[in-house]
Amino acid sequence: MKIIKDKAIVEDSWTHYDGTGDIPAGDLIVPLAVWKEMDLSGRKVGLRLEPDDHPGDMVDDLDSFDLIAINFPSFNDGRGYSYAKILRDRFGYSKEIRAIGDVMRDQIFYMQRCGFNAYEVKADRDIKDALHAFDDFTVTYQTSADEAVPLYRRK
Amino acid sequence: MYIYNQHDQQIVEQRAAQFRDQVKRRLSGELKEDEFRMLRLQNGLYLQIHAYMLRVAVPYGLMSSRQLRMLSAIATKYDRGYGHMTTRQNIQFNWPNLEDVPNILDDLATVQMHAIQTSGNCIRNISADQLAGVARDEVVDPRPYAEIMRQWSTFHPEFAYLPRKFKFAFTGAKQDRAAIKFHDIGYRAVKNDTGDIGFEVYVGGGMGRTPMIGKVINSFVPEADLITYTEAIMRVYNQFGRRDNKYKARIKILVHELGVEEFTSRVDAEFAALGREGAVPLDRAEIERVSAYFTDPDYAELPDQCGALEQNLLDNKDFSFWYKQNVLSHKKAGYAIVNLSLKKPGVPPGDITDKQMLVVADLADQYSFGELRSTHEQNLVFADVRKEDLFDLWQSLRDTGFAEPNIGTMQDMICCPGLDFCTLANARSIPIAEKITRRFDDMDYLYDLGELKLKMSGCINACGHHHVGHIGILGVNKKGTEFYQITLGGDATDTASIGKIMGRGFPEDEIIPALEDILKIYIDIRTPGERFIDTYRRVGAEPFKAIYEEFSLRGAEL
Known part of the structure; x- marks a missing residue:
């Protein structure tokens, strides 16, 4: 599967696994419960966060994950934006933060500003088109994950 | 007022371009309606009963005459020749075509305006005191x-x-x-x-x-x-x-x-x-x-007393009523603040035509440093008028239909668009407002009632702020028939309170009689100079419940 990572289209090396059936080979993205209960040693593990899973509840474990995938069951549920921001700014998480679920071109610009750097664009959308999202705006007012100072100090 | 720098300008232009692309993708079917919905709402575009409605942001209610002329041009070119001032100081156009909206946004951007975040689940356009400064x-x-x-x-x-x-x-x-x-x-x-x-x-x-x-x-x-x-x-x-x-x-x-x-x-x-x-x-x-963009305009040094004004007030009774009701005192000697009433029997509260906008823009240039404000009570304000100009301005406003001396009276009501436009509404509100303003059109009576905030919503979402009306009216729908509940005792100011529902709703034909009864009771029990809200607070809801007896006596079925 192709994803967008660091503003480029790349082949994804990760597999989502929800804990049912045989454990697939390779690097896995799993829910917190699966990571806690199953032996996943010998591979890279990514954590899948749902909107109800607050990153503050798993601060001590964050180092164990090579990736955090934040799920957007619906694009309307904006909790994931705050979670990404908190993971970056508060918990210093510096590896991949990936948006999954209802991820479309029109949300990606905001997502990257909040600290996401990878996107599983919805299957029925043109991933090449989604790349244009990064060019929607060349100017932004606020500080965010991608801007340490507000616009008025940048001039 | 604030003037965009190149970055501010770039942002609204890029937004317009982004929205043009989103509309294109919607029209091609690439974006589904529920996906497009959130995107268009964040750009102030609603789908109403008959057509799209575009809500244009008026940040903190401040506009220049140049901007108003552009709003007028938009009303002429893309709408049916009018706009509607909202309860959050914005302006709405009720009839644009989806295909035209990107062009409207481009036009707005040329005068530093936009429709950004006037709807949707985001931080909306910011409102403020219309008398700021x-x-x-x-x-x-x-x-x-x-x-x-x-x-x-x-x-x-x-x-x-x-x-x-x-x-x-x-x-x-x-x-x-x-x-x-x-x-x-x-x-x-x-x-x-x-x-x-x-x-x-x-x-x-x-x-x-x-x-x-x-x-x-x-x-x-x-x-x-x-x-x-x-x-x-x-x-x-x-x-x-x-x-x-x-x-x-x-x-x-x-x-x-x-x-x-x-x-x-x-x-x-x-x-x-x-x-x-x-x-x-x-x-x-x-x-x-x-x-630095909000410093005082270039005020003249004038005496606070203005002989010509005093004389006109003595000579012209209509002018003096208007002055008393619609003009406020200003921080600067020799200046006054003028309310333009957008409440006139026969016109939906807050509506303004393209032609009226052009006249208002010219008047703003002539009398108020080229700026105007919109208010959450759906009126307009000229904030910096010389007292010596008030008589001339009043005459011009009278010709334009904005000099109804009814600010703060029962006729100055807030009202939502209601079932005539809105998909959320349960009941009509504009026609009811019209009936009320026509029935209560005796200025002596209205002045005798004094300050009375009447607010009406066509559904529980309360866009017409009925909860904070001294008298509030809420339209509900029971089994296909519109009823109107009355609340009393609401207040949106520092002494904030939420109105209490009187009891069961009235059928449409009984609202006016019920209001007449409420006002009769108020007049009977008020102390000299006591406002409606103060009387209500003193005596409570009980004495007003007599309206239901009157209602029964008229033979209407509860």
């Missing part, structure tokens, strides 16, 4: 702060998909004219003992089906912390506000369910954490940069 009771001019917050909230990446819509209001005066206690966040700019500027912050006010009065969660947030403190509130809300039920998703419910204390402590903790993470304080230089 000219009111005598003002402590701090809130406009620079409202503009700073406009910029900060524009495309804030973290807060574009909140649980529900989010509204800010600003005042810097002693008397609250911006209904700050009925906003998600209300800010009152104040000065502390050492003269430093800060904000009293009210959170969790609102109307809708669960009306609540905002609570003070901090009585002095220093100006340097305005943005970071707001960010802390927004982040607590974005993470913990309810998303399981649209009707419980506003911040007022979160504040209510957590309790003010717990909510405040979460905000404080978030604020402290943001500080540790390097939040950038709002610096004085930026406040001064923005404040």
Whole structure:
């Protein structure tokens, strides 16, 4: 599967696994419960966060994950934006933060500003088109994950 | 007023281009309606009963004559020749075609206007005291702060998909004219003992089906912390506000369910954490940069007494009524503040035609430094008129239809679009408002009633602010028939209160008789000079319940 990572289209090396059936080979993205209960040693593990899973509840474990995938069951549920921001700014998480679920071109610009750097664009959308999202705006007012100072100090 | 720099301009132009592309993708079928819906709403575009409706932002209600001329041109070219001033100081166009909206946004961008975040579950356009900068009771001019917050909230990446819509209001005066206690966040700019500027912050006010009065969660947030403190509130809300039920998703419910204390402590903790993470304080230089756009206009030094005005007031009774009712005193000697009433029997409250807009723009140029304001009570204001010009201005306003001497009277009612336009409404409101303004059109009677805030909504969402009307009317629908409930005792000002429902709703034909009965009771029991709201507060609802007996006597079925 192709994803967008660091503003480029790349082949994804990760597999989502929800804990049912045989454990697939390779690097896995799993829910917190699966990571806690199953032996996943010998591979890279990514954590899948749902909107109800607050990153503050798993601060001590964050180092164990090579990736955090934040799920957007619906694009309307904006909790994931705050979670990404908190993971970056508060918990210093510096590896991949990936948006999954209802991820479309029109949300990606905001997502990257909040600290996401990878996107599983919805299957029925043109991933090449989604790349244009990064060019929607060349100017932004606020500080965010991608801007340490507000616009008025940048001039 | 604030003038865009190249960055501000670039942002609105890029937004227009982005929306043009989104419309293209919608028309091609690539975007589904439910996906497009959130995108168009964040650009103020609603789908109403008959057509799309575009809500254009008027930040804190301030407009230039040039901008008004563009709004007029848009009304002519893309709409049916009129616009509608809203209860949050914006202007709506009721009939644009979807295909035309990108062009409208391009036109708006040429005069530094846009429709950004006038709807959707994001931080909405910011409203403020319509008398900011000219009111005598003002402590701090809130406009620079409202503009700073406009910029900060524009495309804030973290807060574009909140649980529900989010509204800010600003005042810097002693008397609250911006209904700050009925906003998600209300800010009152104040000065502390050492003269430093800060904000009293009210959170969790609102109307809708669960009306609540905002609570003070901090009585002095220093100006340097305005943005970071707001960010802390927004982040607590974005993470913990309810998303399981649209009707419980506003911040007022979160504040209510957590309790003010717990909510405040979460905000404080978030604020402290943001500080540790390097939040950038709002610096004085930026406040001064923005404040420089809101300095006093080039006032003439005039005596406060104006002989010509005094003479005209003596000579012309109609002029003197208008002066007494629609003109307010100004902080600057020799100047006055003029309300343009957009409430006239036969016209939906807040409506203004393209031709009227052009006249108003010319009058603003001639008499008020080329600027005007919109008010949350759906009127317009010329903030800086020389007293010696008032008589001439009045004559021009009379010719345009904006000199009805009814500001603050029962005719000056707030009203939502209702079932004639809105997909949410349960009942019509504009035709009822029209009946009321026609029936209560005797100015002597209205003046005798004194200040009386009448507000009407066509459904429980309360866009017509019925909860805070001294008399409120709420349209409901029972088995296909419209009924109208009456509430008494609401107040949107510093002495905020939420109106109480009198009892069962009245059928349409019985609203006017019921209002007549309420007013009769009020006139009978008021003390000399006592306003309706004060009488109600003194005696309570009980004496007014007699209206149901009168209703039965008329033979109507309850």
